[in-house]
Amino acid sequence: MSGQRTLIVGGGLAGLTAALVLRHHDVEVTLVERRSTTSPQPKARRFHFRTMEIFRELGLADLVREAARDLVGHDHMASGRTLAEAGQLPLWQPAGGEEAMDVSPEPPCLIAQDVLEPVLRKAAVEAGADVRFGTELFGFEQDADGVTTRLDGTEIRADYLVAADGARSGVREALGIGRSGRGAVGEASVNVYFLADLADVVRGREFNLCLLDHPDAAGALASVDGRRRWVFMASGGETDRDWPAVLRTALGVPVPDLEILSVLGWQAEMLVADRYSAGRVHLVGDAAHVMPPFAASGANTGIADVHNLGWKLAAVLRGEAAPRLLDSYDAERRPAGWFAADQSARRADTFRSGVEDPGLAHPFVLAAGGFQYTAGALVPDGSTEPITDFAPAGRVGTRIPHRWLDLARTRSTLDLAGPKWTVTEFDGDWLLLRPDQVVAWRGGSAREAEAVRAELLS
Ligand SMILES: Cc1cc2nc3c(=O)[nH]c(=O)nc-3n(C[C@H](O)[C@H](O)[C@H](O)COP(=O)(O)OP(=O)(O)OC[C@H]3O[C@@H](n4cnc5c(N)ncnc54)[C@H](O)[C@@H]3O)c2cc1C
Numbered sequence: 001m002s003g004q005r006t007l008i009v010g011g012g013l014a015g016l017t018a019a020l021v022l023r024h025h026d027v028e029v030t031l032v033e034r035r036s037t038t039s040p041q042p043k044a045r046r047f048h049f050r051t052m053e054i055f056r057e058l059g060l061a062d063l064v065r066e067a068a069r070d071l072v073g074h075d076h077m078a079s080g081r082t083l084a085e086a087g088q089l090p091l092w093q094p095a096g097g098e099e100a101m102d103v104s105p106e107p108p109c110l111i112a113q114d115v116l117e118p119v120l121r122k123a124a125v126e127a128g129a130d131v132r133f134g135t136e137l138f139g140f141e142q143d144a145d146g147v148t149t150r151l152d153g154t155e156i157r158a159d160y161l162v163a164a165d166g167a168r169s170g171v172r173e174a175l176g177i178g179r180s181g182r183g184a185v186g187e188a189s190v191n192v193y194f195l196a197d198l199a200d201v202v203r204g205r206e207f208n209l210c211l212l213d214h215p216d217a218a219g220a221l222a223s224v225d226g227r228r229r230w231v232f233m234a235s236g237g238e239t240d241r242d243w244p245a246v247l248r249t250a251l252g253v254p255v256p257d258l259e260i261l262s263v264l265g266w267q268a269e270m271l272v273a274d275r276y277s278a279g280r281v282h283l284v285g286d287a288a289h290v291m292p293p294f295a296a297s298g299a300n301t302g303i304a305d306v307h308n309l310g311w312k313l314a315a316v317l318r319g320e321a322a323p324r325l326l327d328s329y330d331a332e333r334r335p336a337g338w339f340a341a342d343q344s345a346r347r348a349d350t351f352r353s354g355v356e357d358p359g360l361a362h363p364f365v366l367a368a369g370g371f372q373y374t375a376g377a378l379v380p381d382g383s384t385e386p387i388t389d390f391a392p393a394g395r396v397g398t399r400i401p402h403r404w405l406d407l408a409r410t411r412s413t414l415d416l417a418g419p420k421w422t423v424t425e426f427d428g429d430w431l432l433l434r435p436d437q438v439v440a441w442r443g444g445s446a447r448e449a450e451a452v453r454a455e456l457l458s
Contacts, residue, residue, distance in 0.1 A: 005027075005028045005029065005030060005156070005157075005158045005159060006022055006027055006028070006029050006030075006158055006159060006160045006161075006162060006313060006317075007029075007030050007031075007032070007137075007147065007149050007156055007158035007160070007161050007162070008022075008029060008030070008031040008032070008161075008162045008164055009031075009032055009033075009137040009149075009161065009162070009163055009164060009165045009171060010031075010033060010163070010164035010165040010166060010285070010287070011031055011032075011033025011035070011038065011117075011121065011131065011133060011164075012033075012038075012039060012117070012164060012166060012285065012286070012302075013044065013113065013116065013117060013120070013285065013299045013302060013303060014164040014284045014285025014286070014287075014299070014302035014303065014305065014306055015031055015033065015162070015164030015165075015284075015285070016031070016117060016120035016121055016124055017054070017120060017302075017303045017306050017307075018031075018162050018164055018284060018306035018309070018310065019031045019124040019127075019129040019131065020058050020060070020120065020123060020124050020127060020129070021054075021058065021306050021307055021309075021310030021311075022129070022310050022313065022314065023124065023127035023128055023129050024057070024058055024127070024310070024419055025310055025311055025313075025314030025419050025435075026314065027310075027313060027314050027317055028130075029129045029130065030129070030130040030131075030132065030156060030158070031124065031129055031130070031131045031132065032132050032135040032136070032137055032149075032151055033131075033132070033133045033134075033135065034134070034135065034136035034137075035133060035134070036133055036134040037133065038114065038117035038118050038121055038133075039113055039114050039117050040114060040262070041113065041114060041191075041193065041262070041264065042112035042113055042114045042115075042193065042222075042224045042229070042231055043112075043113045043114075043293075043299075044112075044113040044116075044293075044296070044298065044299040045071070045110055045111065045112050045113065045208070045222065045223075045224070045296075046108065046109075046110055046208070046296035046300075047064075047108060047109045047110075047111060047116070047299070047300060048108050048296070048297075048300045048366065048367035048368070049103060049104035049106060049107070049108055049364075049367050049368040049369070050104075050300065050304060050367065050368055050369035050399070051109075051299075051300045051303045051304070052064070052104070052106035052107065052108060052109055053104055053105065053106050053369070053399075053414050053437070054303055054304070054307045055106070056105065056106050056414070056415075057414075057415075057418045057419075057437075058123075060119075060120075060123055061106055063119060063123065064109060064111060064116065064119060065109060067111060067115055067116065067119045068109050068110060068111035068115070068116075070115075070225040070226050070227070071110040071111060071112075071208070071223060071225070071226055072110075073206055074110055074206045074207060074208050074223050074226050075091060075110065075208055076088040076089060076090075076091055076205075076206065076207045076208065077089045077207060077208065077209055077210070077211070078205060078207035078209070078210040078211070079210065079211040079212075079213070080210070080211075080212065080213075081212065081213055081214050081252075082212060082214050082217075082249070082250060082251060082252025082253075083198070083201060083202070083210060083212065083221060083250065083251045083252055083253065084201065084251065084252030084253045085252060086205065086207075086210050086212065087205060088205045088206075088207060092363075094362075094363075094364065094390075102402075103364060103368045103390075103392065103401075103402055104368055104402050104412075104414070105402055105404070105409075105412035105414055105415070108367065110208060110223075112224045112225070112229075113299065114224075115225075121133075132151075135151055135152055136151065136152055137149055137150070137151055137165070137170070137171070138150045138151065138152075139174070140161060140171070140174070140281070142161070142279050142280045142281060146158060146159050146160075146280065147159070147160065147161045147280050147281065149161060159280065159317060160280050160281070160282065160313055160317075161280060161281045161282070162281075162282055162284055162306070162309065162313075163281060163282065163283045163284065163287045164284050164285045164287060164302070164306070165287050166285070166286045166287060167269075167286040167287070167290045169283065169286075169287035171281060171283070171287065172273060172283055172287050172288075175278045175281060177273050177274055177275050177278060177283070178273075178274045179271040179272060179273050179274060180271070180272060180274055181269075181270040181271040181272050181338075181341060181345075182269075182270040182271075182345055183269055183270070183271060184267050184268070184269055185268045185269060185270050185292045185345045185348050185349075186235070186268055186292070186348050186349075186352055187235045187236060187237060188235070188236065188237025188265060188266070188267045189233055189234065189235050189236075189237060189265070189266055189267070189268065190233070190234050190235075190236065190237060190238065190239055190241075190263060190264065190265050190266075191231050191232070191233050191262075191263075191264045191266065192231065192232040192233075192234070192243050192246075192247065192260060192262075192263050192264075193224075193229075193230075193231050193260070193261045193262045193263075193264070194229075194230055194231075194232065194243075194247060194258060194259060194260045194261060195228055195229060195230075195257070195258070195259040195261060196228065196230065196247075196251070196255040196257055196258045196259070197227065197228050197255075197257055198227070198228070198230065198251070198253070198255070199226075199227040199228070201251075201253050202223075202226065206223070206226055207221075207223060208222070208223060209221070209222050209223075210222075212250050214249055214250055214252075216246070216249050217234075217246045217247070217249035217250035218234065218235075218250075219232050219233050219234035219235070219250060220232070220233045221233075221250065221251075232246075232247055232250060234246070237265050237267070239263050239264075239265045243260055243263060244258060244260065247260075268291075268292035268293065268294075268348055269290045269291075269292070270290070270291055270292065270341045270342065270344065270345040271289070271290050271341070272288070272289045272334065272337050272338045272341050273287070273288045273289065273334070273337075275330060275334075276288050276305075276329060276330040276333055276334050276337075277326065277327070277329055277330045282309055282313075282326070282329055284302055284305040284306050284309060285299070285301075285302030285303075285305060285306070286298060286302060288302075288305060288333070288334075288337055289301060289302075289337035289338075289340065289341050290341070291340060291341035291344035291345065292344045292345055292347070292348035293344070294344060294347040294348045294351050295340070295343055295344040295347045295363075295366055297340045297343070297344050297366050298344075300340075300366070300367075301336070301337060301340040301341075304333075304336065304369070305333050305337070307436050308329060308332060308333050308436055309326075309329050309333070310436075311418075311419065311434065311435035311436055312325050312326055312328065312329055312377070313326070314419075315457060320457060321457040321458075322457065322458055325377055325456075325457060328375075328376035328377035331373075331375045331376040332373040332375070332376035332377070332397075335373070335374070335386070336371050336373070339361075339366075339371055339386050340366055340371075343360065343361055343365075343366060346359055346360050347360065359388070360388075361386075361387070361388040361389075361390075362388065362389055362390035363390075364390040365387060365388065365389075365390050368390070368392070368399075369398070369399040370387065370390050370392065370398060370399075371386065371387070371398070372386070372387055372395060372396075372397040372398045373397035373398075373438065374397055376397070377434065377440060377456050378396050378397050378434075378438070378439070378440040378441065378456070379396060379440065379441040379452060379456075380396060380397065381395060381396040381397070381442065383395065383396075383397065393427075394426045394427060394429070394431055394439055394442065395439065395442070396439050396440065396441060396442050397438065397439065398438065398439060399414070399436075399437045399438055399439075400413050400414060400416070400417070400424075400426065400431060400433055400437050400438075400439055401413065401426075402414055413426070414437050416433060416437075417433035417434065417435055417436075417437045418435045418436065418437055419435050420435060421433060421434060421435060421440075421453055423446050423449040423450075425446075429442050429443065429444065430442070430443055430444065430445060430446045430448075430449055432449040432452055432453060440452065440453070440456060441453075441456075
């Protein structure tokens with residue numbers, strides 16, 4: 001036997017967070033990543049309330065915010081013909097204003113993926129994960145007792161394999177798991193990652209994303225550190241344009257120090273794996289779902305996957321739960337992945353056409369964990385349709401709504417559970433909270449809760 005080890009393949013945001021979640025639950029974990037470094041691309045930059053709540057549970061929220069300090073105050077959108085002419089747009093506010101924003105103990109966070117990944121990698125090592133960059137998984141076989149994984153020159157036997165190996169997941173392919181969904185959404189795009197000192201140009205009108213509509217250089221400019229690192233995103237997928245000239249036009253200011261770091265062609269897609277689990281192998285992150293980036297949900301959804309899977313693997317490995325608990329990972333996270341991917345594709349359509357889609361959910365449903373699991377490791381309340389409004393009420397299958405527990409606003413209802421289960425009173429009822437802060441049962445007496453928990457784990 002392996003001594004209850006889980007092997008994670010892939011050291012991106014999903015894999016690194018999986019390692020942290022598993023260590024939080026005291027599971028022995030090895031992570032292998034074929035690259036020698038974390039992502040050189042800034043890609044994801046917006047991390048939602050729910051992700052920050054997960055980092056809070058892992059004791060990492062403050063560390064992430066410290067690393068994110070460059071982009072503090074860069075929440076606005078901006079627009080103009082060129083950067084020189086662009087102005088900030090007002091911040092989006094939910095109906096209800098400030099009060100409606102108080103949905104979480106943790107505000108969302110802007111931090112570039114290439115800044116966040118090293119923070120998570122270091123934290124995973126410090127938490128005791130065996131993190132091996134520069135190590136590739138070449139194959140695996142599973143049997144009734146475990147998974148034998150073939151790495152560079154060695155084999156590791158593990159109880160479970162977590163496939164966090166990205167959109168082109170070799171593990172998913174080896175398992176013969178197909179994907180469903182719309183496929184390509186919209187035109188191909190190009191991301192031009194460049195350096196130029198624009199700190200003085202943007203001061204006082206800082207932005208997260210600036211939409212530029214110059215006829216010869218249309219695109220969107222994303223702040224990576226708000227000063228020197230930028231990504232210009234253009235549609236059309238043509239990678240071999242004269243990018244220095246295009247950028248000079250789009251910026252509309254002299255940029256003597258302009259340096260292009262990389263030009264990346266990519267295509268937004270909406271695809272969800274047809275199964276998230278096959279025996280002892282579980283797909284997470286982009287291996288399980290890809291979606292257009294307009295709702296900033298790809299990485300956030302992957303992080304929610306591993307938060308869901310982590311406590312279940314730990315409970316089964318410790319012998320506290322029967323292995324069938326792991327079936328609930330697919331039952332819960334596949335509909336959630338489908339919902340996030342569909343919403344992201346709708347957002348992409350709306351962005352392109354300018355026509356509002358009545359099927360678009362309230363943004364907080366994705367951002368603040370408002371999606372409801374209707375089947376899985378819970379006692380369903382009869383709901384069947386995905387919710388599109390955001391009305392946190394402590395329904396079964398949703399994360400417990402945030403309420404401050406003290407006047408100093410240091411402790412939230414979210415802090416009641418994780419890594420343990422909890423029973424708590426809420427609006428006159430009793431809630432059984434799972435380690436991922438999801439309501440597993442709602443009822444009239446605390447005494448029933450323990451029996452429900454035992455039943456869910458049996
Ligand atoms: C332009 C853009 C903007 C985006 N913005 C956002 C945003 O604001 N918010 C958001 O949430 N998401 C955003 N995303 C999506 C986000 O970047 C991805 O969802 C996320 O990076 C996926 O993480 P992952 O860990 O699942 O996969 P990946 O980051 O792809 O990591 C997979 C890793 O597995 C490794 N690997 C693969 N095969 C093997 C093997 N056999 N052995 C060892 N290692 C292997 C790879 O080298 C890779 O490092 C954006 C994406 C793009 C393109």
